[in-house]
Amino acid sequence: MTSVTSSSSAxxxxxxxxxxxxxxxxxxxxxxxxxxxxxVSLPLALFGLFLLFQTVAIRLQFTPTDLDVYRSNQLIRRFPYTEWTNWRIFWTPFPILFYFREVKSIHFLPIIFDPKTLKTCLEQYCPLDDSNL
Incomplete structure (x- = not known):
């Protein structure tokens, strides 16, 4: 389920x-x-618990100009779309990793949010240029 915090589609x-x-x-x-x-089980369980905590604490918001990352309702990072050069969601049958590249850096995020809405928002706010494929 997604929440929309503004009524104007623009x-x-x-x-x-x-x-x-x-x-x-x-x-x-x-x-x-x-x-x-x-x-092997212990590190895997600890990583799962870490991701569970992150899932509870971290929120992504797509605004008309940037991707905002919040932790407990506090903005911790802003990624303006104008600096993005590429993005991908890895492993389509079961999305596990979201990658995006900015002009000066590369980011990888585990899929701890709704992957269908993520893809829809990426296509809407930051469409891929065919030359970046």
């Missing part, structure tokens, strides 16, 4: 809903793995 801000799929899958896989490989 000035619409879209906040992505959290998706707990990846953290819960990692935690779920770590439980039976505990019986076979405890040293």
């Amino acid at each position: 000035n619409q801000t879209v906040e992505l809903s959290p998706s707990y799929t990846i953290p819960l899958v990692l935690i779920g896989v770590s439980i039976p793995l505990l019986l076979v490989q405890p040293w």
